[in-house]
Amino acid sequence: MDVTFWGVRGSIPIPGTETTRWGGNSSCVEVRHGDLPPLVLDCGTGARALGQKLAREHTRRVHLLFSHLHADHIFGLPFFLPLYAPGAHIDVGVPAYLDEEARERIGRYLNGTFHPTRLRDVPAELGIFAVRAGSRVPLDGWEVTSVRLNHPGGSVGYRVTAGHRTFAYITDTAPFAQPGQGVAAGEPPTPAEKRIIAFLEGCRVVVYDTMYDKEEYLEKMTWGHSYPEYAVALCREAGVEQLVLFHHLPEAADDDLDARAARFASSTAPRVVLAREGDTLEV
Numbered sequence: 001m002d003v004t005f006w007g008v009r010g011s012i013p014i015p016g017t018e019t020t021r022w023g024g025n026s027s028c029v030e031v032r033h034g035d036l037p038p039l040v041l042d043c044g045t046g047a048r049a050l051g052q053k054l055a056r057e058h059t060r061r062v063h064l065l066f067s068h069l070h071a072d073h074i075f076g077l078p079f080f081l082p083l084y085a086p087g088a089h090i091d092v093g094v095p096a097y098l099d100e101e102a103r104e105r106i107g108r109y110l111n112g113t114f115h116p117t118r119l120r121d122v123p124a125e126l127g128i129f130a131v132r133a134g135s136r137v138p139l140d141g142w143e144v145t146s147v148r149l150n151h152p153g154g155s156v157g158y159r160v161t162a163g164h165r166t167f168a169y170i171t172d173t174a175p176f177a178q179p180g181q182g183v184a185a186g187e188p189p190t191p192a193e194k195r196i197i198a199f200l201e202g203c204r205v206v207v208y209d210t211m212y213d214k215e216e217y218l219e220k221m222t223w224g225h226s227y228p229e230y231a232v233a234l235c236r237e238a239g240v241e242q243l244v245l246f247h248h249l250p251e252a253a254d255d256d257l258d259a260r261a262a263r264f265a266s267s268t269a270p271r272v273v274l275a276r277e278g279d280t281l282e283v
């Protein structure tokens, strides 16, 4: 299973000279395994280049799952070329309770106001369905389950298995314990942490929202994002082999991310790397 990062930024895309090495596009991750339809996680601005690649490959079937619909995760949707390929079929999973509600949520964005493309005019066939956090996600070939995260308005994490390998995509989320409690404080996991740890157990690779450092998290605890030491503690408890720090802070320039990568370079349980736009990771 190969995981490719097309967008690694949180909150807003950051083009410019300070993000040339780590990338400036917002969240979009492509998962591939053998002949299975590509599985796309979130549709931030990174989805534009991914869509161009899929169009070159004449991909006719795509699975797309949203963690949630904050702008940094959906902005690339109307720029995702497979949408405009007649005969293409895209399954679109949206956190919601009912399928009609999921369709209505996408329709609120593609309604002619925020972008000229209207949902009803999209040439590809869109199979929009509700993802209920905590349940299995019905996708051909891929084994995917979901979990509820800790984010304003809600967000959903995914665990993907193919070819006896498992990987998880956990963004956007705040920690599952108050400061001084839980695994990051060296205490037993809180009930909420136990639920996430069970979800991550057996994962070889975990991509995790670590937008803040700890000091910034303590100032913005209700904003719904984590910090690296928290993700390390959680992944260590779950026996994860490799943690990928993701959803980088808009203010973090290349030099800042270099420094962060160096800070965690010696971590072994789990190994820690930073998501870099354009990189492919073999799970």
Ligand SMILES: [Zn+2]
Pocket (backbone or CB within 6 Å): 010, 011, 027, 070, 072, 073, 172, 247
């Ligand atoms: Zn985000």
Ligand SMILES: [Zn+2]
Pocket (backbone or CB within 6 Å): 068, 070, 151, 172
């Ligand atoms: Zn968000």
